[in-house]
Amino acid sequence: MSDLKALPKLELHLHLEGAAPPAFIRAKAKQKHIDLSRIFDAQGHYSYRDFTEFLRIYEAACTVLSTPQDFHDLTLAVLEHSAAQGVIYTEAFLSPDFCGGGDLGAWRDYLAAMEAAAAQAEAGMGITMRGCVTCIRHFGPAQARKIAVCAQETAGDFVTGFGLAGDENMLHPKDFAYAFDAAREAGLGLTAHAGEWGGPQSVRDALTHLRVSRIGHGVRASEDPALVDDLAERGVVLEVCPGSNVALGVTPHLRDHPIERLRTRGVAVTVSTDDPPFFHTTLCQEYQALADQFGWEMPEFHAINHTALDAAFCDAATRAAIATRLESP
Numbered sequence: 001m002s003d004l005k006a007l008p009k010l011e012l013h014l015h016l017e018g019a020a021p022p023a024f025i026r027a028k029a030k031q032k033h034i035d036l037s038r039i040f041d042a043q044g045h046y047s048y049r050d051f052t053e054f055l056r057i058y059e060a061a062c063t064v065l066s067t068p069q070d071f072h073d074l075t076l077a078v079l080e081h082s083a084a085q086g087v088i089y090t091e092a093f094l095s096p097d098f099c100g101g102g103d104l105g106a107w108r109d110y111l112a113a114m115e116a117a118a119a120q121a122e123a124g125m126g127i128t129m130r131g132c133v134t135c136i137r138h139f140g141p142a143q144a145r146k147i148a149v150c151a152q153e154t155a156g157d158f159v160t161g162f163g164l165a166g167d168e169n170m171l172h173p174k175d176f177a178y179a180f181d182a183a184r185e186a187g188l189g190l191t192a193h194a195g196e197w198g199g200p201q202s203v204r205d206a207l208t209h210l211r212v213s214r215i216g217h218g219v220r221a222s223e224d225p226a227l228v229d230d231l232a233e234r235g236v237v238l239e240v241c242p243g244s245n246v247a248l249g250v251t252p253h254l255r256d257h258p259i260e261r262l263r264t265r266g267v268a269v270t271v272s273t274d275d276p277p278f279f280h281t282t283l284c285q286e287y288q289a290l291a292d293q294f295g296w297e298m299p300e301f302h303a304i305n306h307t308a309l310d311a312a313f314c315d316a317a318t319r320a321a322i323a324t325r326l327e328s329p
């Protein structure tokens, strides 16, 4: 479809570090005399064989991001890419783990740098960003509690959500209930990665123990018709990232991807890129692939963007401003 680039879009599921262009990470590595050649292939792309290795490479790339200025630069670089895809509102997963290891004082400095870059991007490129502070499952519940304190203490106009990412094969959602309770008390919107690697029960467990309104991925819920009906009835919003699922091997091919079955069964689905350069994708490529594979046209794309707008973790004034831009681009 020719006019996909011009279509105003919302993206709810984007990891800030995971969106770092390889050239950006290489430049920072060179500047700091860090040898990161092992994480790139001969073409200069991120190189990994499976999800476990993906997480390792991701964390290795983050080692070159060691100052607030690095995160300022990263935020600008990422928002520039997103704006070029027609994104007008993005929620980025921000990880205090990579910004001072969960120390609140350090986190405040990193966050200030990211917020300044976001303000600059909003003024210059017309893209609005909000932050979803995210704990990392395989770093464990004690560390997640520290991350929740970072989220709680900086909740406001910019930090509006709290999430859980990382290795779904480790630990259990209930191990993170304390962190999510703290974030909920601070008024943050809640989302958790589930049903990416874990089956339907992992989605149920995230809903029960973490009381989230959104699920990151959630695609394996499609294996249980009763759960699909329940998600549809309760209006749970799925942050679906088809290209990520195919690249990591959750689904062998887009034609097998459950997004279309979930959507037609009434589940509230949205579309995001997760970690676009890792998966050789962009948001426009995702839209184009859905158009090619499932025949999605403008009504489907308008619907997913309105679903994202309703589910966005932002205040009423921001939602109204984005709604206006969706209606009259």
Ligand code: ADE
Pocket (backbone or CB within 6 Å): 015, 018, 165, 166, 167, 168, 193, 196, 244, 274, 275
């Ligand atoms: N962190 C970055 N991308 C992720 C993914 N797809 N699943 C879990 N954690 C992640």
Ligand code: ZN
Pocket (backbone or CB within 6 Å): 013, 015, 165, 193, 216, 274
């Ligand atoms: Zn993700």
